[in-house]
Amino acid sequence: MVSRAVRPVALMVIAIAATVGLSAPLTPNNAADAAGDGFDVGNWTDPTGKQHRIRWNPCQPAVTFAVNPRQAGKTTAARSAAVADVKAAFHRVSNRTGITFSFTGRTTEIPRNSSNDSWSSRQKAAEIVVSWVNQSRPKYRSNLLTDSGSGYGSGVGGWMMRAWTDADGKWQAAIGRGFVVLNAGHNNIYQPGFGKGTTRGALLLHEIGHAVGLGHVGTTREIMYPTMLSREYSRYKDGDRTGLKRVGRPLGCIAGASDAWPQI
Helix, strand or coil: CCCEEECCCCCEEEECEEEEEECCCEECCCCCCCCCCCCCECEEECCCCCEEECCECCCCCCEEEEEECCCCCCCHHHHHHHHHHHHHHHHHHHHHHCCCEEEEEECCCCCCCCCCCCHHHHCCCCCEEEEEECCCCHHHCCCCCCECCCCECCEEEEEEEEEEECCCCCEEEEEEEEEEEEEHHHHHHCECCCCCECEHHHHHHHHHHHHCCECCCCCCCCCCCCECCCECCCCCCHHHHHHHHHCCHHHCCCCCHHHHCCCC
16 A cells, blocks of 8 residues: 655645564574574665665654553552563663653553454554463453464564655655563563563563564574573663664654654
């Protein structure tokens, strides 16, 4: 579908082309395909042959996020701790990208596709929804987390990008929706927080990394390595930080993004 926006007076989106980014399900002990060394970022090539970095518009007031922790723990305290870890992870992503993220609260939404709508058009709670899912219970299941043949992974993250032309006929593109889906069946694998071991913090940093445009890498020391490893401390490493910078504020504003993507 061709994306076209014209601006006789004010920018108006006539039609939208959407491109979906979906990471391979992350597993705690089985590496998926990995590209590059320290970091991996994506580009979209427009019809004129120009490349655009796949990223959010860093100049919008904030990228909103909501959390569905219903399956994140069995107690109120455990679910609250999970929400706190999500907030802390977004704070770290903000520090590395320069993008402002704003928590809109808890939600019951689960990112999933239906026969009529994609997950991106179904999200109402925030621009990024983070949700734990239980694949053994239809009510709490997401078809975005797939079974690779050896079971469901620990998590998956993704984004939706739209492209349009501005008043000068130049193409622009931006991510406007994202999601993180985490497998509640693996809750016992991941320790809360960002400390030593195999942690929920590292899992969140990895999947949110996908939601903001990062891909898998081939270096084990990086958080974006496609296997969850036991670490001394769960934090972004040099390659991760470089990747986050390259999808962040240093690249500048994306003109017309707020018209192409109504903010939540």
